[in-house]
Amino acid sequence: MNTFGNIFKISIFGESHGHGLGIVVDGCPSGIPLSEEDFLEDLQRRKSGGKGTTPRIEGDEPEILSGVFNGRTTGAPIAVLFRNQNTKSKDYSQLFDHPRPGHADFTARIKYGGYNDYTGGGHFSGRITLGLVAAGVIAKKVLAPAKIEAKILEIGGTSDINKAIELAQETRDSIGGILECKISGLPVGLGEPFFGSVESVISSAVFSIPAVKGIEFGAGFKVAKMTGSFNNDCITNAEGKTESNNAGGINGGITNGNDIVFRITVKPTPSISLPQETYNFKTGKVEQLVVTGRHDLCIALRVPPVLEAAAAVALADLSLIAQTVKRVF
Numbered sequence: 001m002n003t004f005g006n007i008f009k010i011s012i013f014g015e016s017h018g019h020g021l022g023i024v025v026d027g028c029p030s031g032i033p034l035s036e037e038d039f040l041e042d043l044q045r046r047k048s049g050g051k052g053t054t055p056r057i058e059g060d061e062p063e064i065l066s067g068v069f070n071g072r073t074t075g076a077p078i079a080v081l082f083r084n085q086n087t088k089s090k091d092y093s094q095l096f097d098h099p100r101p102g103h104a105d106f107t108a109r110i111k112y113g114g115y116n117d118y119t120g121g122g123h124f125s126g127r128i129t130l131g132l133v134a135a136g137v138i139a140k141k142v143l144a145p146a147k148i149e150a151k152i153l154e155i156g157g158t159s160d161i162n163k164a165i166e167l168a169q170e171t172r173d174s175i176g177g178i179l180e181c182k183i184s185g186l187p188v189g190l191g192e193p194f195f196g197s198v199e200s201v202i203s204s205a206v207f208s209i210p211a212v213k214g215i216e217f218g219a220g221f222k223v224a225k226m227t228g229s230f231n232n233d234c235i236t237n238a239e240g241k242t243e244s245n246n247a248g249g250i251n252g253g254i255t256n257g258n259d260i261v262f263r264i265t266v267k268p269t270p271s272i273s274l275p276q277e278t279y280n281f282k283t284g285k286v287e288q289l290v291v292t293g294r295h296d297l298c299i300a301l302r303v304p305p306v307l308e309a310a311a312a313v314a315l316a317d318l319s320l321i322a323q324t325v326k327r328v329f
Contacts, residue, residue, distance in 0.1 A: 004205060007320040008142065010135045010313055014082075016120030016127040017092075022081040023131035025138050027320065028067070030075035032141050036062050039080070039137050045305040046133050048296070051165055059085055062134060073138075080134045092119045097282035098289050102270035109281075126210045126299060129306045136309020139316035146185035148312055150304040153178045153263065161301075168297050174269035176211075177300030181307050183249070183260040183315065188240050190255040190318045197253025198260070201318055205310040206264060211299045214265040218248025233258070260311075266303055271295035 003011045007027045014021020039062045047060060060082055067078030096118050099105030104124035108116045116122055140148060156164030156175035168175045191198040203215050223231050223246060233242035240257035249260035271291045280287045296302065 004208065004313065005317040007324065008139065008313065008317040010132075012128060012131045012135075014128060014131065015117045015122045016084070016125030017122075018084060018117060020081055020083040021128055021131055022079065023135045025067070025078040025080075025135050027317075028073050028075070028078055028138055029142065029320075030073050032073040032138075033071055034064070034068050034073050034078075034138065034141065035071055036064060038141075039134055042133050042137055042305040042309070043130070046130070046302050048302065051162070059083075060130060078138065080131070082130050082134075092121075092293060094289075095291075098278070098280045098287070100270050100289065100291060101276055101278045102267075120293075124210065126296070126302075129209060129309075132208070132313070133305050133309045136305070136312045139309070139312035142316040143186070143312060143319060146183060146315075148181065148183045148308045148315075150179055150181040150307040150311075152300060152304065153180050155298055155300060165298065172273040174272050174296075175298050175300075176268045177266050177298060177303075178263060179266065179300060179303055179307055180261065180263045181311055183311060186249075186255050186257075186260065186315065186319075188255055188257040190315065190322050191250070191253045192318070192321060193253040196318070196321070198250045198255055198315075198318065199253060201314045202260075202262065202311055205314040206307065209303065209306050209310055211267045211269070211303075212264050213267050215262060217250060217260075217262045219246040220248075220263065262311075264303075264307065266300040269296050269299050 002013065003009060005027070009026045011024040011026075013024070043060050043062065063081045063083075065079040065081055067074055067076045095105050096109065096114070099109065103121065105118060108118065108122065108124060120127065152161065153159065155161045155177040156168060158164050164175055199217055206212055206215055219226065219231065226246070231246050233244045233247050235242055242256070242258055245258050245261060247256065248262055249256060249258040271293065273291070275288045275290050277286055278289050279285075
């Protein structure tokens with residue numbers, strides 16, 4: 001559904017070309033300093049306008065509607081709203097009957113009986129991640145002094161990002177990428193096996209990001225070629241520091257005190273300028289589709305702050321769960 005979390009619970013809402021979109025955060029502890037200005041840095045990192053991103057420019061100005069009083073969280077649900085201002089819905093008029101391959105146009109039409117808002121991708125648009133980034137800003141405050149940083153490792157199969165973008169522009173095609181996220185400063189003991197393991201919860205949040213198709217922790221798929229003696233992270237002190245970090249900071253689904261490290265793959269943008277042959281519901285035939293409108297050439301370029309937010313929300317929930325367990329015992 002559109003809600004994630006057990007204690008630090010978020011509910012996302014809105015459509016790409018609707019009146020607005022945003023997030024409701026419930027379960028945030030009281031007394032945390034919070035203002036609209038706190039959101040701006042991560043929102044700016046997510047914004048379009050750079051090379052390889054959509055020319056659609058929105059203000060992305062956050063409005064805190066509730067849950068904050070005199071500059072601090074109250075313990076009540078926090079609602080943050082973003083109003084859409086730069087929409088061109090007519091660019092999507094053909095896509096209801098002639099859905100884009102690789103996009104949710106087809107599946108949403110079938111699932112919701114054609115009642116879904118398909119303009120701009122509707123509720124399935126990457127623009128909806130704006131609310132997730134806002135939740136991530138709050139979650140990072142809950143996790144402080146822990147640090148979360150995501151970076152792009154490669155785009156279009158190369159670490160030369162500019163070259164990859166230029167080639168995609170020349171071919172009028174889109175490209176994907178690989179990102180890495182590192183979380184440092186977390187205590188030992190977060191995570192609730194089995195289904196509440198750190199990997200499970202982070203992965204669930206991360207796969208809510210449109211276009212994410214894969215995830216691996218630590219050495220990831222490379223461990224299949226390792227021996228146990230090489231893969232094992234030998235502990236060097238009482239705090240759990242290890243010589244290597246093939247486990248990615250997690251053992252048995254529980255944080256072990258080392259950096260959490262994971263990587264994700266982001267698929268190429270489905271909306272491309274090249275003609276594609278795909279099914280048209282109106283005519284009942286496979287016909288040529290030429291997608292118009294404003295789209296990212298590479299979605300991965302704008303994912304780092306979204307990835308940080310997803311990880312932060314997952315870990316904030318696990319942190320508050322761990323605190324609750326300690327209070328009980």
